Amino acid sequence: MIQFTNVSKKYDNGTHALKDINLTIDKGEFVFVVGSSGAGKSTFLKLMMREEVPSTGSIIVDDTDLTKIKKREIPKFRRRLGIVFQDFRLIPNMTVFDNVAFAMRVIGTKEKKIRRRVPYVLSLMGLNEKARNYPQELSGGEQQRVALARALANNAEIIIADEPTGNVDPQMSYEIVDLLMRLNEAGTTVIMVTHEHSLVRCFDKRVIILDKGTVVSDGGALIREAATSHINAVSEISSEYVVPPEEDYSAYAQDRQSPDMQENSEPVEVMEDFNVTGGED
Ligand SMILES: Nc1ncnc2c1ncn2[C@@H]1O[C@H](COP(=O)(O)OP(=O)(O)OP(=O)(O)O)[C@@H](O)[C@H]1O
Numbered sequence: 001m002i003q004f005t006n007v008s009k010k011y012d013n014g015t016h017a018l019k020d021i022n023l024t025i026d027k028g029e030f031v032f033v034v035g036s037s038g039a040g041k042s043t044f045l046k047l048m049m050r051e052e053v054p055s056t057g058s059i060i061v062d063d064t065d066l067t068k069i070k071k072r073e074i075p076k077f078r079r080r081l082g083i084v085f086q087d088f089r090l091i092p093n094m095t096v097f098d099n100v101a102f103a104m105r106v107i108g109t110k111e112k113k114i115r116r117r118v119p120y121v122l123s124l125m126g127l128n129e130k131a132r133n134y135p136q137e138l139s140g141g142e143q144q145r146v147a148l149a150r151a152l153a154n155n156a157e158i159i160i161a162d163e164p165t166g167n168v169d170p171q172m173s174y175e176i177v178d179l180l181m182r183l184n185e186a187g188t189t190v191i192m193v194t195h196e197h198s199l200v201r202c203f204d205k206r207v208i209i210l211d212k213g214t215v216v217s218d219g220g221a222l223i224r225e226a227a228t229s230h231i232n233a234v235s236e237i238s239s240e241y242v243v244p245p246e247e248d249y250s251a252y253a254q255d256r257q258s259p260d261m262q263e264n265s266e267p268v269e270v271m272e273d274f275n276v277t278g279g280e281d
């Protein structure tokens with residue numbers, strides 16, 4: 001469970017990024033976080049991974065009070081998280097394989113397990129052929145998928161993903177969210193920032209809308225349409241926010257439902273086989 005109580009965040013330069021946030025995300029929930037550029041989405045995620053600290057209020061993740069946690073306890077806390085940063089944060093002088101392996105090495109995973117698990121998570125992201133490449137040799141979408149593979153490596157209890165589909169095409173976007181849904185069905189809590197409101201509409205989950213640092217809407221399927229129209233309304237008043245072109249995700253949704261399609265479709269079949277312990281002994 002993630003609990004924000006009266007949380008505000010003012011950066012040192014005076015920017016008031018979040019204002020009085022009160023909400024709870026239960027264990028096993030899937031939550032989309034949307035809102036215009038600068039609304040505070042990344043700040044919201046950075047607070048829950050203890051990359052930033054709130055100016056006021058408290059944040060509790062399961063049994064850990066992030067406003068009281070000691071510095072030396074932070075790495076242990078972060079082991080529970082699989083994080084995809086908006087700017088990827090891949091290590092430039094490490095290969096794709098080692099970037100993913102590194103996440104496992106820092107928590108003391110045995111090399112034997114790393115050698116099984118890394119190719120497995122890379123295969124989920126369609127990246128096996130890039131294992132020996134360095135990040136700068138990859139496209140933006142490929143780098144993003146490495147960041148996602150790294151976030152999946154440790155079977156984290158909570159996945160926190162900041163626009164994990166921002167650089168990939170609609171088919172890949174759909175497959176990534178579909179994969180996150182499967183992880184979620186297996187018990188993982190998923191919090192995902194996205195700008196793609198058609199993706200949000202396609203998957204029937206809770207949507208938190210941030211606008212200028214406050215939660216302006218928070219709800220499930222029933223308010224999805226209202227949420228979407230709010231995004232449109234926000235886009236009209238914010239020149240920075242550009243509504244992405246409408247993508248029709250319904251075709252991919254049919255893929256997911258049809259066993260025939262899954263058999264004939266490589267990526268979807270890989271996703272279908274996905275299980276959280278894959279690649280292990
Ligand atoms: N380290 C920082 N120092 C000062 N101000 C910051 C810092 N990080 C973010 N901000 C400001 O806080 C506000 C919220 O930023 P944040 O990155 O959370 O927005 P966002 O919703 O993730 O936007 P985007 O969709 O563009 O990624 C913005 O006004 C931003 O300029």
Ligand SMILES: [Mg+2]
Pocket residue numbers: 041042043086162
């Ligand atoms: Mg952001």
